[in-house]
Amino acid sequence: MKNKTEKIQMNIGKKIFKGFRNITIFFITVILLISISGLIYERIGLYSDSKKYSVPGTIVKVNGHDMHVYSEGKGNSTVVFVSGFGTPSPYADFYPLYNEISKYTRTVVYERPGYGYSEVSNTSRDIDTITKEMHELLEKSGEKAPYILVGHSMGSLEIIRFTQRYKNEVKGIVMIDGGSPEFYANEEIDQNQISSMKLKSVLKNEGIIRLLFNYSKKFYNSTYSFRNQLSLVPLDLKNVDTAMYLKTITNKNKTAELVNLKSNAQIVMKNGNLGQIPLRILTSGEEAKDSKWKNSQEDFKSWSTDSKQKIVKGSPHYIHQYEPNVINNEIKKLIENQK
Known part of the structure; x- marks a missing residue:
């Protein structure tokens, strides 16, 4: 039993x-x-x-990888647009600016490795490599100095370092809510943002973010809320931006830019100011509500003996998606100085 x-x-x-x-x-x-x-x-x-979405501009081999450059217009100077961190498609994002400025002179939008139509590269994302690649791209694509550099956000470091290295080729700078080297040099690496990028990488590779984009209007609109829904950009270019967002939302080049932010700023600081090169600083009115940012923008003027700062009232960080005329007017003044 x-x-x-x-x-x-x-x-x-x-x-x-x-x-x-x-x-x-x-x-x-x-x-x-x-x-x-x-x-x-x-x-x-x-x-x-x-x-x-075929390549709208030209693909150029630079430092062993493909980079995209888009050009319009003719003139005696070349206005080069440099994006900040994370902008999916600089080609689409800067449309409200180059669509107007190209009526007056040559305009160029270039996309760093890991952005837009450019490849993800295996090269370092230190500031000297970035600016060397930018200069090589301009040369190989046949773009001519003098350059007027227009940069958004973290693109400010790229612009200043480019000017330090190729000073005779730059005749003016416009910053679109771009941070000063001192501001970025004092910022600690945001580990939460890096962790967030790793999570986004998993969600992207599994198609979850694409699924949300295609079937959740709320998610789609929230993604564009800080850029005015790209309402100043034609629908076909907005669709390009969406495609590039889904393609480049996170990659090793973007992560490296964040990791190197502080050290890149320190390199820029070690190499001196810009002398008499005109520097126009346009500050977001919304961002200026933060006293730390506001003070750093005012101090930014010390980088040139010919500098001016203006707060664009009511505008968020992407000023060119809200008040492009303010930026275009500053660029046009610099163009006139070259005639």
């Missing part, structure tokens, strides 16, 4: 174990299928976008 009871108990145990194993295998299989489906969905989306 005892042996029979033990056998019954053993059989029950085996059935429970087998049932638990089968349930575990089932859930693992479902998770794998969902994961594989997400990966396939994302790859199909990337392939579809690459066919739908």
